[in-house]
Amino acid sequence: MQPNMEKLGAYFADAPSDISLQDIDIARIPRHVSFIMDGNGRWAQARGLDRSKGHVAGVDSLRETVTCSVRLGVDVLSAYAFSTENWKRPQREVNLLMHLFATTLVKELPLFHQEHVRLRFLGDLEALPAETREVFQRGLDETAGYDVMTFALAVNYGSRAEIARAARLIAEEVAAGRMRPEDVDVDAVSQRLYTAGLPDPDLLVRTSGELRLSNYLLWQLAYTEMYVTDLFWPDFDRWEYLRAVRAFQGRGRRYGGVVNS
Ligand code: FPP
Numbered sequence: 001m002q003p004n005m006e007k008l009g010a011y012f013a014d015a016p017s018d019i020s021l022q023d024i025d026i027a028r029i030p031r032h033v034s035f036i037m038d039g040n041g042r043w044a045q046a047r048g049l050d051r052s053k054g055h056v057a058g059v060d061s062l063r064e065t066v067t068c069s070v071r072l073g074v075d076v077l078s079a080y081a082f083s084t085e086n087w088k089r090p091q092r093e094v095n096l097l098m099h100l101f102a103t104t105l106v107k108e109l110p111l112f113h114q115e116h117v118r119l120r121f122l123g124d125l126e127a128l129p130a131e132t133r134e135v136f137q138r139g140l141d142e143t144a145g146y147d148v149m150t151f152a153l154a155v156n157y158g159s160r161a162e163i164a165r166a167a168r169l170i171a172e173e174v175a176a177g178r179m180r181p182e183d184v185d186v187d188a189v190s191q192r193l194y195t196a197g198l199p200d201p202d203l204l205v206r207t208s209g210e211l212r213l214s215n216y217l218l219w220q221l222a223y224t225e226m227y228v229t230d231l232f233w234p235d236f237d238r239w240e241y242l243r244a245v246r247a248f249q250g251r252g253r254r255y256g257g258v259v260n261s
Contacts, residue, residue: 008071024072030201030245032198034204039234054234061236075150083154102136116146119151123155123162169192200221202248203224204217204226205236206228207236209229
């Protein structure tokens, strides 16, 4: 969606010395930007705080990321909030995160209404506590008609499980005679992933300096440009977002070919 230039300029006023809106080509904003929000725990520990305070602070960064994405005219924003492996964390932290997801969603719903952001979830929501599932469903229902931007939150998400699930769905259709083995192609798999219908990410941002994909969108990231920042997630802000977009726009994307696109 085309950005509102007036709101965009106001949002990026008071730029720091090394980056400003002028460094970005607004005509070439990545369509889908995805985030691995990492470093909440270390951010808190560095301040002598409980890890939970890092997650609470991380909500502020996520809110800024949503608003920033809308201002820039990004079509799809996705973020990795909880992996299938995160259940291994201490029970207290898991409970806190589940509760935080629910309370945050309720608190932030007015922002989604105001900016016309459609919510979507990636992952197996069946395993989540009832409170969280109910609030997620409310978010889906209330924002289903919006089209300014899609915000896809990955919760209880694991990429290998997602691909295995797609393979199982296809196998069931073949077994039932509704699909032929020769119809199983890249599109058939894509349409059975949690991201069905969404464009693949153009840009993946990971905070806290880790150079890993951590079982996140392995299929969808095939040609995605990556930007890794040393900032912990609670320190991520609109200016680092602009630095990531600037880095993205400086890359030549060839998709395996030879011509810059
Ligand atoms: C990574 O930091 C962050 C998470 C596992 C949770 C992400 C959650 C939020 C950003 C909070 C708000 C989200 C929503 C949707 C309300 P980490 O704990 O892995 O940090 P560490 O690597 O320093 O331990």
